[in-house]
Amino acid sequence: MLDSIIPLLSDPAAWAALITLVVMEVVLGIDNLIFISILSNKLPPEHRQRTRRIGIGLALIMRLALLAAIGWIVGLTAPVFDLGLHGETFDTAFSWRDLILIAGGLFLVWKATKEIHHAVDTTPSNDMLEKDKKDVVINNVGAAIVQIILLDLVFSVDSILTAVGMTDHVPIMMVAVIIAVAVMLLASDPLADFIDKNPTVVMLALGFLLMIGMVLIADGFGVHVPKGYIYAAMAFSALVEGLNMWARAAQIRKNQAEEAAQAALNRAETAEPGV
Structure with missing residues (x-):
């Protein structure tokens, strides 16, 4: 591993690819960071920072694991079934990547719609009031981390496949991912606090998630939105x-x-x- 990294240190093209990948990963991470901020802000204050750090830390481990299995990731673009209804609007030959993007998009649309309804409907739930507070907090923390990991899987597959088209060097991809996730970790608390203190920003962020979810669904059907x-x-x-x-x-x-x-x-x- 070290022998493959040392020659890259003196290669200007490798540095250019690294900088480009870091910028791309940070930009693509904005979507994920907004989702993490909204999700963690629903928890009690004492659990928010820990949940964000656990979620982002596990996301880093998952992305590095996916990079280690880069051959398998690239294979996800191969069609697994075809409906045979090819047209100019969209393609009906679906790969595992397409199915992951469609599932992730549907999840984002459902989650954002649910959060918008929760923000608009201020009626308290009687069932929630009757539950034991400690059990509810534990369940919510676990559910929040699971949702963060599942959504990060969708963004990870998409970003890694994009990175493959920019460089063939896996060490460069790994360094870029580590730097990007470190930036996400540093920005997560300030962004979450800003969103929490500005309720109108929450609605705007949920609107972003709705748009991103629809874009993921469209991408899964072969309609690529720049x-x-x-x-x-x-x-x-x-x-x-x-x-x-x-x-x-x-x-x-x-x-x-x-x-x-x-x-x-x-x-x-x-x-x-x-x-």
């Missing part, structure tokens, strides 16, 4: 929401200043008769 369009739409939406947050913060400061001025005026009018 990733640049997706991330450009996400960036524009985030910019608009940032402007809304800025406007709301400015309005709050204005209201506070007006209230302070009115309070000072009231105090002055109250004190005036005694002068």
Whole structure:
């Protein structure tokens, strides 16, 4: 392993491939990080950070294991069955990669829809109130980690197959994955805290997950949507929401200043008769 890495250190093409792969893995990891943040924020505060770290740590182990079995991963693109209904819109020859993407997309759409309904419907569940709190927390932590791992499997297969087209060197892919996951680990807590403190951002993030889920389903059916369009739409939406947050913060400061001025005026009018 070491003998295969040392020659790459003096190869400019290897460094260029590494930087490109790191950027790609970080960008592709945004989807996963949003999902992890929303999922972990549903847990009690004392369990959130630990759940995120466990989920991301297990995701790293899984990605490295998939890279070690790169030959098997590449084989997932071979068709396993064909419905025989070929057309210009989509292809009906499905591989294991297609089926994984479709299943992951359906899961994302279901999960995002469920979370949106939960955010809109504020009626408490009587069954949940009757359960023992400790058991509910344990079950939720375990369920959250399982969901993080299952969804990361979908993104891992897609990103690794993309990486295969950029370089043939598995050590470069492994280093890129380790760096990208380390960035995810560092960014997970600040992003989760930001989402938790801004409820409107949660709805925007759930909208992102719905869009990403539909893109995964379309990709599974052979309709490839350029990733640049997706991330450009996400960036524009985030910019608009940032402007809304800025406007709301400015309005709050204005209201506070007006209230302070009115309070000072009231105090002055109250004190005036005694002068």
